[in-house]
Amino acid sequence: MKTPCLLQKILVFIIATCLFFIPQLLQANAGNERIITDMAGRKVAIKGPVQRVVTTFKPASLCMLSLGLANTLVGVDNSSRKDPLQVSVWPDIQHLPGVGTKSMGINLETLVSLKPDLVIFYSQNDGLPATEKLTAMGIPCIVILPESFDSILQAMEIIARAMGNSQRISFVRDQMDAVLALVDDRLADLPGSREKTGYFASTLGLFSTTTGSMLQDEIFARARIRNVSSHLTGYFQDISPEQLVEWNPDIMVLSQHMKKSQVRLLDLAPLQGISAISQNQVYRCPSSLAPWDFPSPLAVLATLWVAQKAYPEQFADIDVLAQADAFHRNLYGKTMTKMGGALEDAID
Numbered sequence: 001m002k003t004p005c006l007l008q009k010i011l012v013f014i015i016a017t018c019l020f021f022i023p024q025l026l027q028a029n030a031g032n033e034r035i036i037t038d039m040a041g042r043k044v045a046i047k048g049p050v051q052r053v054v055t056t057f058k059p060a061s062l063c064m065l066s067l068g069l070a071n072t073l074v075g076v077d078n079s080s081r082k083d084p085l086q087v088s089v090w091p092d093i094q095h096l097p098g099v100g101t102k103s104m105g106i107n108l109e110t111l112v113s114l115k116p117d118l119v120i121f122y123s124q125n126d127g128l129p130a131t132e133k134l135t136a137m138g139i140p141c142i143v144i145l146p147e148s149f150d151s152i153l154q155a156m157e158i159i160a161r162a163m164g165n166s167q168r169i170s171f172v173r174d175q176m177d178a179v180l181a182l183v184d185d186r187l188a189d190l191p192g193s194r195e196k197t198g199y200f201a202s203t204l205g206l207f208s209t210t211t212g213s214m215l216q217d218e219i220f221a222r223a224r225i226r227n228v229s230s231h232l233t234g235y236f237q238d239i240s241p242e243q244l245v246e247w248n249p250d251i252m253v254l255s256q257h258m259k260k261s262q263v264r265l266l267d268l269a270p271l272q273g274i275s276a277i278s279q280n281q282v283y284r285c286p287s288s289l290a291p292w293d294f295p296s297p298l299a300v301l302a303t304l305w306v307a308q309k310a311y312p313e314q315f316a317d318i319d320v321l322a323q324a325d326a327f328h329r330n331l332y333g334k335t336m337t338k339m340g341g342a343l344e345d346a347i348d
Contacts, residue, residue, distance in 0.1 A: 033045055036162045039123075039143055040145070050118045050163045053074065059155075063144070065086060066156065066297050071092075074097075076099070077098065077099065078099075085289035118163070127143060153173055157169055172297055175327060182318075183304055187311065196249075199249035200219075200227065201252065201254045206258070207238060208236045210227075214235065216293055225250075229247070241271065244274065248275055252276040263347060324341075
């Protein structure tokens with residue numbers, strides 16, 4: 001009769017042990033799961049370490065490099081593979097598989113074959129439908145919307161939390177704040193009556209402009225330039241030549257990647273009365289590396305650069321290239337000059 005009693009005791013011990021440890025094991029596993037709310041308001045569950053990341057547009061790739069997380073990338077948008085800054089900072093990126101582009105579409109078959117732990121998407125075009133498909137396949141996706149300086153930092157914070165690595169966020173924020181503080185300080189005494197008006201033409205063409213919902217609007221605003229198209233909403237909006245003449249901006253900035261055929265439209269006779277054109281205040285947004293009008297930490301340099309163009313007397317002693325060199329060195333380990341970069345803001 002002793003054997004059954006012993007078995008009962010063993011069973012009781014095993015059951016008690018399980019009751020004690022299982023909740024702790026479940027709690028431990030739950031601790032490895034991070035619930036991230038992305039910038040589209042989606043709640044995303046991410047388990048364990050993230051070691052394989054795919055980005056689907058250039059701003060996401062630039063955020064990864066700024067956070068020092070490039071070595072986790074296993075696939076990127078096609079344009080990042082050729083981006084001079086990214087290739088210089090992390091040469092391996094040019095050999096990664098390309099998964100497409102935001103404008104031309106993402107190749108989900110290639111993306112899935114990379115077996116990512118995390119995919120970073122955009123909300124425009126086919127971004128959200130693609131995240132739904134991948135989420136249904138068990139692949140975590142986060143959506144970022146970097147269209148202001150604050151939202152650039154917010155995007156990087158979300159990426160860092162998803163990666164379980166937030167060590168560099170404060171450092172990146174400090175670098176951005178330092179450039180903006182310099183601009184704020186130099187323009188603090190500028191009377192409102194001296195503020196200039198500005199027009200920003202997108203990559204799509206001279207008569208495609210940015211709106212008050214876009215990063216370029218904040219670049220102008222922080223430089224104390226009133227964006228003539230700030231009242232427009234959404235993304236790039238087409239305007240007529242007559243509208244541009246009516247706005248008559250004091251300064252015009254063309255996207256770095258605008259085609260020369262579009263730049264030549266500046267020679268149209270009806271436009272010659274525009275102040276920016278008649279006063280030779282038309283520039284390309286630098287730089288020859290990753291453009292500063294793309295959503296990334298580099299965008300604060302566009303504010304410094306355009307503020308000096310608009311108000312040169314306030315920035316007479318400021319060397320924008322030297323400031324850009326220091327910013328690039330702090331974030332990417334190399335100066336802009338050493339990476340072969342130049343401002344290249346002249347209209348050719």
